[in-house]
Amino acid sequence: MNETLLQQQIYTDKVKNFTLGQQKTYKIQTFGCQMNENDSEKIAGLFEEMGYLESSDNAIPDIVLFNTCCVRENAEQKVFGHLGVLKKQKEQKSDMVIILSGCMMQQAGTLDQIKKSYRHADIVYGTNKSHLLPLYLYTYLSTGDKQFFTEETGQEIIEGLPIKRESSIKAYVPIMFGCNNYCSYCVVPYVRGRERSRSTHDIINEINYLVNQGVKEVTLLGQNVNSYNSEVDFADLLYLIDKLCDIKRIRFMTSHPKDISLKLIKAISEIDKVCNHLHLPMQAGSTKVLREMNRKYSKEQYIDIINNAKKTIPNVGLSTDIIVGFPGESDIDFDDTLEVISTCQFDFAYTFLYSKRRGTKAALRDDQISKEDKSIRFNKLVTLQNSITLQKNISCEGNIEKVLVEGLSKTNKAVLTGRDEANKIVNFIGDKQLIGQIINVKIIKGKTWHLEGEIV
Ligand code: SF4
CATH class of the missing domain: 3.30.750.200 (Transcription Regulator spoIIAA)
Structure with missing residues (x-):
């Protein structure tokens, strides 16, 4: 364990001791992209290590954390709207801790707006700082002092954080962070920093660990996955994962057209595990x-x-x-x-x-x-x-597609749902024991938002 994580372990234990004998709960609301969803899974892992449990839907939790996004205006407005609603809840439960994290907090001017108009927020931190959550939380709980940390400090990649994943079948695996492209409409390079790639070794280890846990599909994540640049380039990373990991399916997002090489297109076509x-x-x-x-x-x-x-x-x-x-x-x-x-x-x-x-x-x-x-x-x-x-x-009607069965349909519990290689949703009748398996499904009806099929 590196020094930063060891230090955080000390604060994790201090939070646990602080709340000893009381079962405290947390609720995380995530805005934005898959990278934020993966960050939230790590934040959930940290809360669980500190002894907190995810709150049930109707209960008012002890901690509410908004992991925010600022890529579009409406994502920002939603956060402020939700924050306004929380003010009422905090009046009913004054010891509730409100935490704001993620990209929006890193944006110039946002912290001042929160300090002025949303004084019920207790802890505010930006991107690349989730690993310090135990320190921020312990300091707030033990002193009552608000914790605001949104200045840009370091771009270190922290490996080995605890994680509570949403799915046991599919998993996000970030391979690089940040962006160097400065598209003229986009804030990401300003709030997520320059591109940094994880080591190939750490990525392979994480995927092998996930395979041992029963995960069937990984999605490699990055603002520009195809500018991955570590021991190998992105196409070679796909070949290495294919060779060294017994994962059934590999997806990736998001790719930038300027970095799509012929080598990468060839790799997608040659490696069976990489979805088409x-x-x-x-x-x-x-x-x-x-x-x-x-x-x-x-x-x-x-x-x-x-x-x-x-x-x-x-x-x-x-x-x-x-x-x-x-x-x-x-x-x-x-x-x-x-x-x-x-x-x-x-x-x-x-x-x-x-x-x-x-x-x-x-x-x-x-x-x-x-x-x-x-x-x-x-x-x-x-x-x-x-x-x-x-x-x-x-x-697609008449095609036989390989579908990873992900669960029951949200609208009809008698129906199973999954995705084919092209990432289309496929619904079909079947036994729920098939959840987690890749099976052949014949497409019988194509609709705008999904396909309907029957098991072959
Ligand atoms: S490449 Fe993507 S993340 Fe980077 S600046 Fe452009 S739109 Fe934003």
């Missing part, structure tokens, strides 16, 4: 907008990558992210986006309205697009993509 799925954020279809976004590829280059992936990876599932209404986006630029969508035929697209992010170049532009224009374009885009998604799902 590529999530490749396009963001916009106009080369002019892409240049202003600082994405470092053109419309034509993006289409070439997609064509190459389709040619090389059999039955590849394709998904993308698109931002509508970037400053200066004209009707002609937007038509380019629609054209690329039609050309690429994505299985799925995550679509977002552009929102100004403090501190980014795009936020300073005076040619912002009106709300009305953004929403007209957004609706056009969603209508087009939904019809493509439906057609692509209908074209």
Whole structure:
């Protein structure tokens, strides 16, 4: 155990002693991306080590932690909304501890706003500091002094934190942190710091540990997984995991188009364990907008990558992210986006309205697009993509897909649900003993949001 973790172990024990004889509870609410979800699993692991239990749905917990996101304006507004509601709960339970962590806290100006308008927050810390939670919590509990730590201090990767995973079948494995790309609309490089890659050795060890725990699928995470750069590059990391780990399935996200190499596309096609799925954020279809976004590829280059992936990876599932209404986006630029969508035929697209992010170049532009224009374009885009998604799902009818059975359907407990290699949701009738297994399912009906199938 390294020195930082040893120190935190001391504070973990101090918190435990402090609350001895009382069963304290915690509740974590996560906003944002898979990286935040994985951070929250580690935060849950730390709470459990300190003797806290996850609170049941209706009870008011002793600790509430919001792990926040600031990538889009509405994620930020949600946090402030929830924080407002907590004020009432804290009036009923004055010893409740309110903790705010994650990207939003790292953003310039947020801490001042919290100190001024949300004085019921007790502990505030930014990214890269979760491992210090036992110290912050113990200091707050023993002194009553508020703990605010959002200044940028070090980018060290801390290995060996306890973790309480959400699923026993699938697991997130971060392989790199931060981003060097500075897309002109994005705050991530400012709040998550520069790119750092985990050692290949630590990643392999973690996956082998997960395999021993019964995990069937890992998703390798990073803001730009394909710029992974440690003992090996990303494509070679996939080959090594294939060789050294008995994991059944490998997924990864998110990839940047500028770093998609032919070697990587070949690796996806050659390694059976790597799912035939590529999530490749396009963001916009106009080369002019892409240049202003600082994405470092053109419309034509993006289409070439997609064509190459389709040619090389059999039955590849394709998904993308698109931002509508970037400053200066004209009707002609937007038509380019629609054209690329039609050309690429994505299985799925995550679509977002552009929102100004403090501190980014795009936020300073005076040619912002009106709300009305953004929403007209957004609706056009969603209508087009939904019809493509439906057609692509209908074209799966009759196929036999390998499905990792993840659990019972949320809406019908008689139905099992899982995902095929292309990451499509597949629902079918079956025995719940199949949960955790990869089975063959024949697709009998393609719908917009899922496929229906029957076990072969
Ligand atoms: S690549 Fe661009 S959009 Fe992705 S995290 Fe980095 S700056 Fe943000």
